[in-house]
Each structure stands twice: as C-alpha cells, then as structure tokens.
Amino acid sequence: MSDVKIDVKGLNVWFWDNHVLKDIKVGLKPNAVTAVMGPSGCGKTTFIRAINRLNELIRGSRTIGEVYIDGENIYDKEINTYELRRRVGMVFQKPNPFPKSIFDNVAFGPRIHGVENDEELHKIVEGSLREAALWDEVYDRLEDSALDLSGGQQQRVCIARALAVNPEIVLMDEPCSALDPIATAKIEALMRKLKEKYTVIIVTHNMQQAARASDFTVFLYLGKLVEYGSTKSVFENPKSALTEKYITGEFG
Amino acid sequence: MATKKSSGNRASFRRAGDAVLYCLCLVGIIVSLLSLAILLYDAFADGLPWLNFQFLTSFPSRFPEQAGILAALVGSVWVVGLTAVISFPLGIGAALYLEEYAPQNWFTSFIQLNIANLAGVPSIVYGILGLGLFVEALALERSILAGALTLTLLILPVIIIASREAIRSVPKAYREGAYALGATRWQVTRGIVLSQAFPGMLTGTILSLSRAIGETAPMIAIAALVYIRFVPTGPLDRFTVMPIQIFNWVNLPQHEFRGLAAAGIIVLLVVLLGMNSIAIFIRNRYQRRAV
Numbered sequence: 416m417s418d419v420k421i422d423v424k425g426l427n428v429w430f431w432d433n434h435v436l437k438d439i440k441v442g443l444k445p446n447a448v449t450a451v452m453g454p455s456g457c458g459k460t461t462f463i464r465a466i467n468r469l470n471e472l473i474r475g476s477r478t479i480g481e482v483y484i485d486g487e488n489i490y491d492k493e494i495n496t497y498e499l500r501r502r503v504g505m506v507f508q509k510p511n512p513f514p515k516s517i518f519d520n521v522a523f524g525p526r527i528h529g530v531e532n533d534e535e536l537h538k539i540v541e542g543s544l545r546e547a548a549l550w551d552e553v554y555d556r557l558e559d560s561a562l563d564l565s566g567g568q569q570q571r572v573c574i575a576r577a578l579a580v581n582p583e584i585v586l587m588d589e590p591c592s593a594l595d596p597i598a599t600a601k602i603e604a605l606m607r608k609l610k611e612k613y614t615v616i617i618v619t620h621n622m623q624q625a626a627r628a629s630d631f632t633v634f635l636y637l638g639k640l641v642e643y644g645s646t647k648s649v650f651e652n653p654k655s656a657l658t659e660k661y662i663t664g665e666f667g
Numbered sequence: 668m669a670t671k672k673s674s675g676n677r678a679s680f681r682r683a684g685d686a687v688l689y690c691l692c693l694v695g696i697i698v699s700l701l702s703l704a705i706l707l708y709d710a711f712a713d714g715l716p717w718l719n720f721q722f723l724t725s726f727p728s729r730f731p732e733q734a735g736i737l738a739a740l741v742g743s744v745w746v747v748g749l750t751a752v753i754s755f756p757l758g759i760g761a762a763l764y765l766e767e768y769a770p771q772n773w774f775t776s777f778i779q780l781n782i783a784n785l786a787g788v789p790s791i792v793y794g795i796l797g798l799g800l801f802v803e804a805l806a807l808e809r810s811i812l813a814g815a816l817t818l819t820l821l822i823l824p825v826i827i828i829a830s831r832e833a834i835r836s837v838p839k840a841y842r843e844g845a846y847a848l849g850a851t852r853w854q855v856t857r858g859i860v861l862s863q864a865f866p867g868m869l870t871g872t873i874l875s876l877s878r879a880i881g882e883t884a885p886m887i888a889i890a891a892l893v894y895i896r897f898v899p900t901g902p903l904d905r906f907t908v909m910p911i912q913i914f915n916w917v918n919l920p921q922h923e924f925r926g927l928a929a930a931g932i933i934v935l936l937v938v939l940l941g942m943n944s945i946a947i948f949i950r951n952r953y954q955r956r957a958v
Contacts (some may be wrong), residue, residue, distance in 0.1 A: 469843065497850070511843070
C-alpha cells in the first residue's frame with residue numbers, strides 16, 4: 416500500500432505502569448477523514464497525541480514503536496518535534512483559544528515560525544479563517560477577544576489557528592463534544608471540506624458522528640486495535656464481534 | 668416519620684451553625700476595621716497639625732518646629748525603588764525556572780520547601796545577614812544598595828511564591844495549544860505563560876514591596892540610627908528610611924516629637940497607598956491587554 420500517509424507500526428504507550436496503547440499497527444490514508452472510535456479510556460486520545468508527539472509533555476509517559484509520516488519515522492532521534500507539530504496540527508476537545516484577540520490567536524503559529532510581515536500575516540489569518548468557515552462571522556472584529564465568541568466559533572478559531580501554520584495532517588480530539596448540534600453540524604461539514612487538502616483524523620465516541628463524517632474508521636478497545644476499514648464496511652459489516660456489539664450499543 | 672424529624676433537626680442545626688459562623692466573620696471584620704480606624708484617627712489627630720510643606724522639605728533637627736522628613740522620605744523611595752528593580756526580575760526568573768524548566772526531582776522539591784521556609788524567617792535575621800554580607804563582606808558600607816539588597820532577600824521568597832501561584836493558574840490547555848502549534852518551550856513561556864501570569868506576579872511584588880517599605884528592624888541593622896542631613900543622590904550614599912525616622916522621633920523625650928512621628932506615619936501611609944495605586948493601575952492595564 417503506497418497510499419498511506421501515516422503508518423503506525425507496533426505503537427506502545429505507557430503512562431507510568433499503565434499500558435495504554437498495545438502494539439497498534441495501522442496505515443491511515445491521505446486526504447480522508449479517519450474516525451478513531453471506542454469506549455472511554457480505550458486510548459483514542461493517546462493514539463492521536465502519539466502522532467504529534469504531544470504525549471511526551473505528560474509526566475510518566477513512555478512511547479515505544481514507530482510512526483511513519485510520508486515514510487519518515489517521527490520517533491527517530493533526529494526529528495525536530497517543533498517542525499513535526501507544525502506539520503501535524505491539533506484541535507482539542509474543549510475549545511482552547513488563547514486569551515488574545517481573534518487575529519493574534521490565528522497569527523500565533525505563523526509568528527512563532529518566523530512570519531513577521533504584517534501583510535503576509537493578514538493574508539494567512541484571512542485565509543485560515545475562511546478555511547475554517549469563520550471569516551464571514553468575524554471579519555469586522557478581528558481585534559476582539561477570542562474568548563467572547565460562542566463555543567462553536569471558538570472551536571473554529573482553534574481550527575483556523577491549527578491551519579495557519581500550513582499543516583499536512585489535522586488531528587481533532589472530540590472537537591464537537593462541548594458543542595451544540597448546530598455548531599457540531601458546522602464542524603462536521605468543515606471536516607468533509609478539510610479532507611480535500613489535509614489528512615484529517617478525529618477522535619469521537621459518538622458513533623453517528625463517525626458514520627456521518629468519516630471515510631475510514633479505527634475501532635480501539637482497551638488499548639488494542641480491534642478493527643480498521645472503510646467506515647461503510649465497519650458499520651455495515653463488522654468483522655469483529657466486539658465491533659458489532661459496540662456499534663449496536665450493547666456496551667460503550 | 669422518625670427519619671423525617673431527625674433530618675429536620677439536622678437542617679435547623681445546620682442553619683444555626685451558619686448563623687454562628689456569619690456572626691464570627693462579622694466580629695472579625697469589625698474588630699480589624701475598628702482597630703484600623705482608631706489607628707488612623709490617632710495618627711491624623713496627632714500628626715495633621717505638624718504636617719505641612721516645611722515638614723516635607725526639612726531635615727531632622729533638635730528643634731521640633733524645624734524638623735522634617737525629607738531625608739527619610741527620599742531614602743525610602745530610593746531603597747524601595749531599587750529593591751523593586753532587583754527583586755522583580757529575580758523573583759519572576761526563579762518562579763519561571765521552578766515551574767516551567769526545573770526537572771521534578773528531590774532537589775527541586777528541596778529548593779521549593781526552603782523558599783517557603785525563608786518566607787517565614789524573621790526580618791531582623793535578614794538584617795543581620797545583610798550587615799554581615801553586604802555591608803561588611805562585600806564592602807558596600809551602610810549604603811542604599813546594601814539596604815535594597817537586604818530587602819530583596821527579605822521579599823524574594825514571597826515574590827517567588829506568589830509568581831509560582833500565578834504561573835500555575837495558567838490553564839494547561841493554553842500551553843498544550845501552543846505546543847501543538849510547534850512552539851518551543853521559551854515561546855510558550857513568553858507568549859502564553861508570562862503574559863497570562865504577569866498581573867498576578869505584579870500583585871505579589873506590590874504586596875511584598877508594601878511590606879518592605881514599612882520594615883524597620885533590618886533597616887536599623889543596615890542603616891543604623893543616624894542623623895542624616897542630606898538627600899541621597901546615588902545607590903552608594905548613606906541613607907535613612909521613614910520607619911527609622913519615626914522610630915527615632917518616638918524615642919525622643921519631648922512631647923512634640925510624638926506629633927512629628929504621627930506626621931511621619933501619615934506620609935509613610937500616603938507613599939504606600941500611592942505606590943500601590945500606581946502598581947494596581949499598571950496591573951489593570953496589562954490585564955485588559957491580555958484579554
């Protein structure tokens with residue numbers, strides 16, 4: 416399979432003595448939305464945070480295994496994590512805009528990566544906000560605090576902030592769990608649009624969301640990969656009895 | 668029935684407890700406000716007649732009607748100003764190191780424990796330390812700089828503790844958001860942590876400096892009870908501070924000097940409030956800009 420963006424080979428993650436991810440092997444496709452699904456505590460969040468090496472900010476975490484992005488092992492000693500995290504953007508479960516203006520939030524990434532020119536910054540901010548489907552709502556108040564926006568708008572500021580550093584992959588950790596249905600629908604529509612340009616990976620424990628918004632689905636259970644395939648096949652024709660039980664709501 | 672009754676009793680018992688606590692708190696605040704009011708009344712009643720332009724612009728004198736607080740006022744401003752300049756960057760630096768950079772090991776915990784202990788050391792101990800270290804060993808003599816360094820040692824633990832609290836109150840989600848964009852540790856510290864924690868750090872420093880300007884014991888150890896008839900012009904000049912001058916006047920036998928001491932207290936309070944208002948103003952401006 417040459418058509419793989421992120422190739423995870425034998426990924427293991429521990430937090431202290433707790434073996435959270437066990438020997439995960441999976442190849443994720445470019446320009447698609449992949450949903451990572453499973454019951455609480457199965458390691459979904461740890462899995463996507465392994466793709467931008469954010470787990471290592473947590474005390475007691477230990478990662479063994481390899482994750483290749485475009486054929487390059489991101490756990491290699493030579494890898495620059497700051498550049499890696501620029502290439503792999505992330506949107507968190509709870510909207511976390513910085514307590515700064517909308518403009519400064521989106522411009523934060525470009526600025527730390529060395530963009531100083533005002534004109535260029537404005538172009539990036541406008542482009543990112545348009546991509547995040549927020550420009551029309553905020554173009555006349557870019558200097559207002561991002562904290563004054565609604566939850567759904569805040570989450571789109573966070574998406575624009577992630578897009579502003581021109582990533583290749585966008586990780587989303589339950590991006591809609593703190594939002595109402597209308598805001599959720601907007602973000603889901605956005606995911607489908609973003610996949611044209613980016614590789615999108617979302618964590619969700621909402622099965623309808625996985626079914627609606629994703630092309631591929633990874634099902635994790637107790638730190639192990641149970642099933643991976645196209646969303647259609649996983650939902651209509653699960654290979655594993657465990658997946659079927661989860662999808663039909665017998666546990667979860 | 669039985670359970671209903673006992674739960675009713677418990678509820679009324681809780682309400683009674685509530686009322687008792689309310690009364691205790693009220694008594695507490697009345698006692699503290701009342702003693703402050705009496706103190707202020709006493710100082711103003713004794714001091715106001717003496718408080719005039721001549722008092723503010725004169726040097727100490729044997730004759731009460733010619734005595735003034737100029738040397739001590741300027742000395743206090745010098746010492747506290749220099750203390751602020753030295754202690755603020757040191758305190759913030761130490762707090763940032765401990766919270767953001769230091770590895771979490773036994774040595775760091777040992778340092779943290781000792782900072783907390785240092786905050787509780789009596790101020791005269793710092794005075795003796797300053798006398799031995801700055802005045803004698805470093806040969807700074809009884810200068811403003813020696814005094815400022817001593818006060819820095821005294822308030823540094825408090826600034827560090829307050830700054831660490833301010834840093835800790837910056838939500839983890841902000842840091843993670845910045846790291847996820849590829850920020851380095853310094854970029855996260857400067858761009859997110861420092862700008863968020865700055866008002867809190869400033870508050871801690873203001874409170875510490877308010878304590879410093881009123882400190883008498885370590886200042887007597889450093890500056891000694893001297894009779895200064897000039898305005899200090901540089902950090903290596905000899906000096907006196909307002910609390911020393913007030914202490915001095917209180918000790919003199921003539922009744923008039925008690926009025927002078929009260930006037931000195933009023934000046935000290937005004938300078939203190941002035942400093943605090945300026946700092947609060949700066950803090951509020953930063954706070955507004957941060958949001």
